[in-house]
Amino acid sequence: MAKGRVEIDLVFCKGCGLCTDVCPASILKLDADTITQKGYHPAICVDEAACTGCATCALMCPDVAIAVFREVRA
Amino acid sequence: MTEKVLMKGNEAIAEAALRAGCRHFFGYPITPQTELAAYMARKLPKMGGTYLQAESEIAAINMLYGASAAGVRAMTSSSSPGISLKTEGISYMAGADLPGVIVNVQRGGPGLGSIQPSQSDYFQATRAMGHGDFYLPVYAPSTVQEMADLTYVAFDVADGYRTPVVILADGMLGQMMEPVVMPDAADPASLPAKPWAASGHAGARPHNVINSLHLDSEKLYQDNVRRFQTYERIKRDEVRVETYRIEDADVVVAAFGAAARIARSAVNAAREEGIRAGLFRPITLWPYPARALQECRARAVLTVELNMGQMVEDVRLALEGATPVSFFGKCGGIIPTPDEVLDQIRGIAEGLGE
Amino acid sequence: MAADEQMSRTEEKAVFQRPHALLPVVTNYCPGCTHGIVERLVAEVIDELDVEGRTIGIAPVGCAVTSYDFFGCDMIEAAHGRAPAVATGVKRSLPDHVVFAYQGDGDLASIGMAETVHAATRGENITIIFINNAIYGMTGGQMAPTSLPNQVTQTSPYGRDLDTAGYPIRVCELLSTLDGVAYLERVCVDGPKAVRAAKKAIKRAFQNQVDGVGYSLVEVVSTCPTNWKMTPQEAFAWMRENMLPYYPLGVYRDVQADGFANAAEAAFARAQDCPMASGKAGR
Structure with missing residues (x-):
């Protein structure tokens, strides 16, 4: 089960790829099959189960397009 | 306070500004506005206010x-060359609908010109206080008392219409000493609230933005249209003019500020000779008291200025060719004498008699 | 949908969200432009210090001109280069408020150099965030006061010629000589570690203002992928290879690290041998 999860907002993502460069799990890619309203190939998470919720991607995102969540034990 | 005190014009402006509730002054040294800044430097720190000598007139206007x-x-206050530097900031103030009072104690130009009195910034004040489509109220005091009264009024007009306002004085009025009755100090609590200001939203409202940039053409157009509607209200409600011995005048002398003092003496001298002369003295140079000039039943108008002929263009515009208009002026710090103006009036009166 | 199913089974907490002081507005910045990172860091700091309600930001002229639409605090758009003078006017009027200016290299180090130097030497208790990407971005890539020797731009098409265009300005080094300055640090944001360090510096620069320590400036060595004609990744590599040797990262002035409470104390200590400046002489 994943420990973390990212939400990438396609309204904000400009497909710069800075998040894909730094993801320690290498699970963020630019999605060549999707074109956003502004005409960019956005980032997507290709292996949600592998996300640790480290938020390194969000740290580098110039467009604050990424929100990061982490599971907490009750 | 109704006590009369003897003051220099420059100091009267400064004291009136303090009484209007101004506690922040930003300037840069230049002659002949010096006493104004020096007065502020003496008074403001003792009143909990800010006197700040900026690194340039550009910085001062932006402060x-x-x-x-x-x-x-x-x-802020300056003299002609310094005002040229301020015009960038004044345009931004107009575009952002910011109030503020700018004093120009004029000296001769162009360029470094001279430090002697002049009225050669009329065009600049009424037409070209910066780039873009805008005007701003321009007050032209003619006495030390008016230096005080109009400065006091300028703050109210600036806040009321959210516009920068200019006091267009000159080196002669600035240095001159006359008795003056100062306006009462405004109660700080009575000053208008400014809910539009960028003063911190305290979590109580959306953020305020002070700005003159509109990348959308339609927005910029509408912003200018709205501002020009404000200008129409200023034209309707804020025109000020003095007329003197004008009811039956054949020859009307149009003059403002220091030149109007000379013109008044010449008008009186002409009357003593039996020439029906009068004085038309705009106190607001923008908005120009065009209607008041049209209502004079003068047969001829003589415009007297301390420059090469600038306000004379507004006189001609107002009269639309219906009345002959002539000009007499000197510049470079040379002040025309009442006798010289009287000679001009005589010549015009003789022409009318023929 | 998968995410919703997960949420129904487990509890989640947000570990990274848009800061409150950064409005949910899509910026005009090009893909990979570091303006977005730095503005987010500024907003995070405003949130963490809980000062949004008493903060006034000054936007520059340049690519960040519309940042008045991005920051949630009250904002003022300044004329090109005049942000430090505008900030001075605001701070002198509202001394208990937090005032920052956000400026690029053309704005701060070319047209606004006089305002920059004098706000610094007056020791205005304000915070300046300076973006140095060695080029004019908004007007399409002209030579900047910080463009490197031999750097090709639209207006230095054969490379910046030192014989005709002179040398770039190192802003932190230049300002470090001024007594009014409390804190100067040069950072960059080319990776997660650098971003964390940049945020620490920006937070110091704001905290200094809140604490009355004095004028603080953080220079962020940045990129301009569009006008450098590179991908964002290539731009970071070029920046590391060429800009960082010319503009070394580090702290250029820190009066607190030198043992002083604020810029004024440091300046006073420096002036001890001057009877007039130290107050030992009569007027």
Whole structure:
């Protein structure tokens, strides 16, 4: 089960790829099959189960397009 | 306070500004406005206010922009070359609808010109206080008393219409000493609220933005249209003019500021000779008292200025060719004498008699 | 949908969200432009210090001109280069408020150099965030006061010629000589570690203002992928290879690290041998 999860907002993502460069799990890619309203190939998470919720991607995102969540034990 | 005190014009402006609630002054040294800044430097620190000698007139006007954006009453003063440097900031103030009072104690130009009195910034004040489509109220005092009264009024007009306002004086009025009755100090609590100011939203409202940039053409157009509607209200309600012995005058002398003092003496001398002369003295140069001039039943108008002929263009525009208009002026710090003006009036009166 | 199912089974907490002081507005910045990172860091700091309600930001002229639409605090748009003068006017009017200016290299180090130097030497208790990407971005890539020797731009098409265009300005080094300055640090944001360090510096620069320590400036060595004609990744590599040797990262002035409470104390200590400046002489 994943420990973390990212939400990438396609309204904000400009497909710069800075998040894909730094993801320690290498699970963020630019999605060549999707074109956003502004005409960019956005980032997507290709292996949600592998996300640790480290938020390194969000740290580098110039467009604050990424929100990061982490599971907490009750 | 109704006590009469003897003051220099420059100091009267400064004291009136303090009484209007101005606690922030930003300037840069230049002659002949010196006493104004020096007065502020003496008084403001003792009143908990800010006197700041900026690194340039450009910085000073932008400090005024910032203080005004933050919601306080503030002013700057300079003389002609310094005003040229301020025009960038004045345009931004107009575009951002910021109040503020700018004093120009004029000296001769162009260029470095002279430090002697002049009225050669009329075009600049009424037409070209910066780039873009805008006007701003321009007050032209003619006495030390008016230096005080109009400065006091200028702060109210600036806040009321959210516009920069200019006091267009000159080196002669600035250095001259006359008795003056100062206006009462405004109660700080009575000053208008400024809910538009960038003074911190305290979590109580959306953020305020002070700005003159509109990348959308339609927005910029509408912003200018709205501002020009404000200008129409200013034209309707804020025109000021003095007319003197004008009811039956054949020859009307049009003059403002220091030149109007000379013109008044010449008008009186002409009357003593039996020439029906009068004085038309605009106190607001923008908005120009065009209707008051049209209502004079003068047969001829003589415009007297301390320049090469600038306000004369507004006189001609107002009269639309219906009345002959002539000009007499000197510049470079040379002040025309009442006798010289009287000679001009005589010549015009003789022409009318023929 | 998968995410919703997960949420129904487990509890989640947000570990990274848009800061409150950064409004949910899509910026005009090009993909990979570091303006977005730095503005987010500024907003995070405003949130963490809980000062949004008493903060006034000054936007520059340049690519960041519309940042008045991005920051949630009250904002003022300044004329090109005049942000420090505008900030001075605001701070003198509202001394208990937090005032920052956000400026690029053309704005701060070319047209606004006089305002920059004099706000610094007056010791205005304000915070300046300076973006140095060695080029004019908004007007399409002209030579900047910080463009490197031999750097090709639209207006230095054969490379910056030192014989005709002179040398770039190192802003932190230049300002470090001024007594009014409390804190100067040069950072970059080319990776997660650098971003964390940049945020620490920006937070110091704001905290200094809140604490009355004095004028603080953080220079962020940045990129301009569009006008450098590179991908964002290539731009970071070029920046590391060429800009960082010319503009070394580090702290250029820190009066607190030198043992002083604020810029004024440091300046006073420096002036001890001057009877006039130290107050030992009569007027």
